[in-house]
Amino acid sequence: MLALILLVLSIGLADAVNPSTVAPALVLVTGPGGAQRLGRFTLGVFVVSLVGGIALLLGPGQLLLDALPHPSAHAKHLGEAFGGVVLLALAVALWIGRHRVAASMAAAGDSDRLERGAFALGAGIMAVELPTALPYFAAIAAVIAADVPLLVRIALVALYNVAFVAPLLALLVARERLGERGTARLDALGARLRERGPALLAGLLAVLGVAVGLVGVIGLS
Numbered sequence: 001m002l003a004l005i006l007l008v009l010s011i012g013l014a015d016a017v018n019p020s021t022v023a024p025a026l027v028l029v030t031g032p033g034g035a036q037r038l039g040r041f042t043l044g045v046f047v048v049s050l051v052g053g054i055a056l057l058l059g060p061g062q063l064l065l066d067a068l069p070h071p072s073a074h075a076k077h078l079g080e081a082f083g084g085v086v087l088l089a090l091a092v093a094l095w096i097g098r099h100r101v102a103a104s105m106a107a108a109g110d111s112d113r114l115e116r117g118a119f120a121l122g123a124g125i126m127a128v129e130l131p132t133a134l135p136y137f138a139a140i141a142a143v144i145a146a147d148v149p150l151l152v153r154i155a156l157v158a159l160y161n162v163a164f165v166a167p168l169l170a171l172l173v174a175r176e177r178l179g180e181r182g183t184a185r186l187d188a189l190g191a192r193l194r195e196r197g198p199a200l201l202a203g204l205l206a207v208l209g210v211a212v213g214l215v216g217v218i219g220l221s
Helices: 002-016 019-028 034-058 061-067 073-096 098-109 112-116 118-132 134-145 150-164 166-177 180-220
Strands: none
Touching: 002 134, 002 150, 002 166, 019 034, 019 118, 019 166, 034 118, 034 134, 034 150, 034 166, 073 098, 073 180, 134 150, 150 166
């Protein structure tokens, strides 16, 4: 049982280093009302991820996991090559529109609408990510395979999700404990992220696109 708990925790913590949740959290936590925005965002991420995991667990979980496609090595490499091209295209599009995106982010950071929509943002991100959350599926598969009661399985899925949002909770605690000076620095960091974030993200997508594409091309050769 201890081994299963450690396995679920380790997968959850590894999956927690997720740019899709951490990057928005760094922007949301800055500025007036940052703690409230981040709290709502974290709750949205946690609720959707937990509900999705429990639905898979309570439904025909084993059948669903067995039904997941198991593509051949050739198909995987083709997918990697295609994924690299898609990432590069996204990087180019983001770079071209980086100034417009930065202006939109700056305006959103000063808007009350961002605070009201923080929960929906977190929930929406997780709803999009869940179908491809392979580490989550692996953790659920391990829980399903274990000979433990249903309530314990649900508790393990909840534990995974606590680990998954751990960086967001740590950021929330840091925001609450920072003094006035620390808060000012955090707000300044958020302003820089909103200004330079699109360009940095475009560069990151380009690097990932090249790396993923190369892996696919090398595998095909």
